[in-house]
Amino acid sequence: MADTFEHRSAQELAAGYKMSHRVAEIIAMVTYATLAGIMYYHLVPVAGTRPITFVIGALAGYFAADFVSGFVHWFCDTWGSVEWPVVGPVFIRTFREHHVDPDSITRHDFVETNGASCMAVLPAVLPGALFRPDPSSTLQVLLAGAIATFCALIPFTTQTHKWAHMKIDEVSLLGRFLIKSGILLNHDEHDRHHHAPFTVGYCITSGRCNKLLDRVGFWRIAERVITRVTGAIPREDDIGRRAAERIAAE
Ligand SMILES: [Zn+2]
Numbered sequence: 222m223a224d225t226f227e228h229r230s231a232q233e234l235a236a237g238y239k240m241s242h243r244v245a246e247i248i249a250m251v252t253y254a255t256l257a258g259i260m261y262y263h264l265v266p267v268a269g270t271r272p273i274t275f276v277i278g279a280l281a282g283y284f285a286a287d288f289v290s291g292f293v294h295w296f297c298d299t300w301g302s303v304e305w306p307v308v309g310p311v312f313i314r315t316f317r318e319h320h321v322d323p324d325s326i327t328r329h330d331f332v333e334t335n336g337a338s339c340m341a342v343l344p345a346v347l348p349g350a351l352f353r354p355d356p357s358s359t360l361q362v363l364l365a366g367a368i369a370t371f372c373a374l375i376p377f378t379t380q381t382h383k384w385a386h387m388k389i390d391e392v393s394l395l396g397r398f399l400i401k402s403g404i405l406l407n408h409d410e411h412d413r414h415h416h417a418p419f420t421v422g423y424c425i426t427s428g429r430c431n432k433l434l435d436r437v438g439f440w441r442i443a444e445r446v447i448t449r450v451t452g453a454i455p456r457e458d459d460i461g462r463r464a465a466e467r468i469a470a471e
């Protein structure tokens with residue numbers, strides 16, 4: 222395996238995880254924890270005053286988080302390259318590495334697993350921390366519920382993805398409960414993404430949006446639109462997919 226294209230690629234991509242990324246991830250995690258603390262301090266009392274409205278909003282946030290996880294995953298699998306500034310090494314690299322060596326995610330520690338996702342959710346959690354919902358406004362309570370679940374799930378999307386790659390009895394008790402109860406992504410749902418044609422099942426938080434999006438051909442429609450507008454070719458630089466196809470053919 223040492224000299225194969227797949228192994229070299231996996232090593233090269235894994236080596237792209239620099240100390241500077243790790244420091245940025247730790248700063249993002251601390252920033253997220255601080256802002257989320259402020260945010261939930263103001264959102265939780267609203268849930269107590271209008272629980273049903275809040276839960277409806279929370280459900281919308283639950284599905285929105287899954288869709289956004291799929292959108293980011295699809296984008297990083299489909300467009301651009303690891304050479305792109307900032308987005309390339311921090312986000313695209315991790316998804317490409319994942320297709321070259323799907324089990325590598327199970328070896329990542331807490332920071333490498335969750336740092337980039339904490340970074341990605343900052344544009345949502347920052348306004349969330351400044352939001353003071355008025356309990357008499359149905360729209361604001363719905364929004365409060367949606368923000369509460371969205372900002373709780375997105376930072377741990379890679380954690381749910383990691384759990385979907387682990388044997389269920391190796392997952393923590395909390396994770397096992399969330400997977401078995403159907404709240405978070407399970408192994409079988411995610412496994413479809415790692416088999417030919419490697420272009421379905423992008424959503425990795427709960428996986429609840431996958432069937433609908435795949436059935437209506439959402440990602441292929443989005444790819445055609447982007448190709449028409451920009452001229453870019455989907456998966457033109459997809460080192461991960463090529464490697465996965467080679468592995469599958471062996
Ligand atoms: Zn993928």
Ligand SMILES: [Zn+2]
Pocket residue numbers: 319323382386411414415
């Ligand atoms: Zn995966």
